[in-house]
Amino acid sequence: xxxxxxxxxxxxxxxxxxxxxxxxxxxxxxxxxxxxxxxxxxxxxxxxxxxxxxxxxxxxxxxxxxxxxxxxxxxxxxxxxxxxxxxxxxxxxxxxxxxxxxxxxxxxxxxxxxxxxxxxxxxxx
Numbered sequence: 001x002x003x004x005x006x007x008x009x010x011x012x013x014x015x016x017x018x019x020x021x022x023x024x025x026x027x028x029x030x031x032x033x034x035x036x037x038x039x040x041x042x043x044x045x046x047x048x049x050x051x052x053x054x055x056x057x058x059x060x061x062x063x064x065x066x067x068x069x070x071x072x073x074x075x076x077x078x079x080x081x082x083x084x085x086x087x088x089x090x091x092x093x094x095x096x097x098x099x100x101x102x103x104x105x106x107x108x109x110x111x112x113x114x115x116x117x118x119x120x121x122x123x124x125x
Contacts, residue, residue: 015095019088026084030077037073047071086115
């Protein structure tokens with residue numbers, strides 16, 4: 001029984017390290033993408049869109065990315081930054097499941113559903 005507890009504790013420590021790395025990597029990747037967009041914005045002197053217009057949906061952002069429009073690149077960086085905590089919630093669900101802490105699996109799953117609903121509402125708006 002002691003070995004079982006030790007292995008669970010070691011696995012939880014590993015999951016916590018993974019979560020920390022996910023958060024760090026997500027912020028670093030987001031910052032790098034936004035920095036590329038900022039450098040491109042400074043170099044071109046334009047957002048890539050007409051004055052007062054900005055991409056508001058994934059289609060416009062995707063088209064802007066294909067044409068290397070600075071504002072679209074920065075929007076991708078922000079999107080990656082938003083996805084970072086969502087990925088953390090998903091890993092937390094796995095972590096709680098491995099701990100057999102089903103109450104927290106349910107609670108964290110509800111948090112994930114709320115995040116996804118708010119994300120959908122943001123897209124539809």
